[in-house]
Amino acid sequence: MRSCGLHVKDATAGFKAWRAETLRAIEVGSIRSNGYAFQVEMNYRTVRRGMRIAETPIKFEERADGASKMTLSVQIESALLPWKLLFGRSR
DSSP states (O other): OGGGTOOOSOTTSSBOOOOHHHHHHTTGGGOOOOTTHHHHHHHHHHHHTTOOOOOBOOOOOOOOSSOOOOOHHHHHHHHHHHHHHHTTOOO
């Protein structure tokens, strides 16, 4: 996700532990993104405020059973959010 200046390997997965002061600084309560996009928005706000993101990778295994939660609206939001962030249409 280098296009938004995040410099993280995966903006939508991995393990993240948030400091209380970081959550206050990024105004986590005002995030309106849903699905996977909320993670991108949280990362973006963190980097924009000059804070550091430390990544701990996870091992992803393909789904063996069940159905995806990735609805069309989640896909559209995930595709549009980076552009909104880049062009200032999100806080």
